[in-house]
Amino acid sequence: MTGADRDSATAVVVGGSTGIGRGVADAWASAGFETHVFSRSRPAGPGADRLVWHRLDLRDADRTGAALRAGLPSRIDLVCYSAVYFTARREPFLRTDEADWDDQFAVNVHGLARTLRASLPLLRTAGPGMFLHISSEVVYNAGPQRSGYAATKAAASSLIGSVAQETDPAEVTFVQALPAGMVDSPGIRARRSPDFDYSDYMTPAAFAPLAxxxxxxxxxxxAGDALVVHEGGTWTPIGDGLPVSQSLSRAGSRP
Structure with missing residues (x-):
């Protein structure tokens, strides 16, 4: 990509104010892309001034589609969907709060579908555009006490696979990426005790080289791959080995 092309290229990250999405957004902005972030909270901290923020609450079904259509730039080269809804803590299925269940589907599945509907026509004009979906090991491992998360992330992964098969890869390529382990993020920290040790957790910046x-x-x-991202910024195809279950591992067993 030439300097002139890069100056005119545009990227969108849905769920890009924190966590993995923020790692991707910062990487694309640093690479020279005009990067738009759609999220509930405004990006903060170093690099936030390089991001164009649009407020979006994916749980508001009536407004999400309209907000995306109104806020998306007229040209899009790259899209990353990293928005995710976690419950406050892991619990057995029969104890799962119904509102939490609905919110997981609203963000993890319906929000992805609405983003695809709004962005695909614009990505097709980029020839090819690229859609990156942030997936999870739970798609492959399931695991106890996270039924809503497992169900929604599996549905989202299948949705991407289905849409990819409908789409000419010369127009849009689809890639899924997932972390090899737990990632230190505000959402995870909200579920941990103040003295929790994050030294063995990945950081969002690990996704920057792949981005x-x-x-x-x-x-x-x-195109069509699911890539496991490792600490240090390397990645491997999912076929080379599944990540360890975060429910059954030492780190994942905590609430």
């Missing part, structure tokens, strides 16, 4: 590679290649070498 830059996908931007450079428009995802063409990875």
């Amino acid at each position: 830059v590679e996908l931007a450079r290649t428009r995802g063409v070498p990875y």
